[in-house]
Amino acid sequence: MIEIKNISKSFGDRLVVDDVSFQFEQGKTNLIIGESGSGKTTIMKLMVGLHEIDAGEVLYDGLNFPTLAVKEKQEVRKKIGMLFQGGALFDSQTLEENVRFPLDMFTNMSPEEKMERVDFCLEKVQLEGKNKLYPGELSGGMKKRAALARAIANSPQYLFCDEPNSGLDPKTSIVIDNLIQSLTKEFNITTIVITHDMNSVVEIGEKVLYIYKGKPWWSGNGKDILKTTNPELLDFVFASGFMKEVFNAVNQK
């Protein structure tokens, strides 16, 4: 489990994250949602230590991450898998080398065991047989799936996904969402997904935190969000006419 307690962050005199607290539960798909620029990616970067925290605590199973020494932080990070918005695959390495990379760095597996693990991860994300392709040869959806395979290669306890659906068509988005959810359940991972895709919220959001202007504004279940009376969240959820129609249709039934 990961818990954030009263975390805040400013860039210059601009307060980006304002006193946010939340518990991200193990074995569940935890979502942080909000409009663009609301501070959700900053919260995630504060949690993994890519930004320094101004105030508050980030507890990984009780360990306050920001106060740990460099070596201790590295030990915690070895348990983290992360899917970046753009994939962040290493351009100079093949898909196989990308997925094998954390195993090369942190395990003493034999080459055969590593290959077995790589094949297992690629199969999980439906990229079996694509081992020798370079990231430049992959489509957007394949890159995200490959990044997901690399993220789970070293059996992480915590999985962070930064806008996994951005730039993908609805069908591929559903594939990625389902993958994230099934991996979370299968390996009992604490998964945190940053998104503003309402389809993802409803489909996989087991625990949702809505961030508005850097502040925690609403939390609940992905299904509950459609029943909200919170005006800012209503604005966000029903920003598109399509969602309103879906909502009305559901209510009429």
Add this chain to the structure above:
Amino acid sequence: MNLFFHLGRYFILIKRVFSKPEKMSVYGKQIIHEIDNIGISSLPIIAIISFFMGGVITIQSAFGFTSPLVPLYAVGFTVRESMLLEFCPTIVCLILAGKMGSNIASEIGSMRITEQIDALEIMGINSAGYLILPKILAGVVILPFLIAISMFLGIFGGYVMGIATHACSSYEYIFGIQAFFEPWKLYYSFTKVITFAFLITSISAYFGYYTHGGALEVGKSSTSAVVYSSILILIFNFLLTQLFLT
């Protein structure tokens, strides 16, 4: 203030670069890769430049030595001294600062803006060490070899051009390149090369590592890497020359 900011950040980065590697075998493979990437790939350009510069120095020397009081073996002597003391260790390193420096800064800069460096950090890897240490070690190891080849080809180029243009005879040239040879000058030259190799790789990596923004900033980082590496090569060339030759 800006200078002190960059100096401080540079030394903090260097400290991170030289911290204990996570896994030596992975770093070893990276060093071999970098030796090929930044070293061996520079060989053709170095060979061409050195060969022709040796030839040009030979012709210019022969053209300048019109007095009968100056023996023709002075041509070979001049080529050797120019190549060993200045052209190969300094001018070739300046050329390499352009080639290697922009290569290193743009590679690391692109990794920064595409979040590949963040991905390394999240995995618990010291990204500075993993990306920069192999480049520095590869540069420090391979550049002396490249410069030795450059010295040989420069002197050989002078010989070929000297004979071809009748600037001097084979005997005079060979006598000239052996005359008054002081081996400690090689020590001076290679000390310069190792220093310049460290400067080129570490400064270029520094500018690449702290790139922020997009493609435009990667270009700016590459330019800064080449400019600052070149300036520092010239400053250290002066300091080392003062230290060794006075």
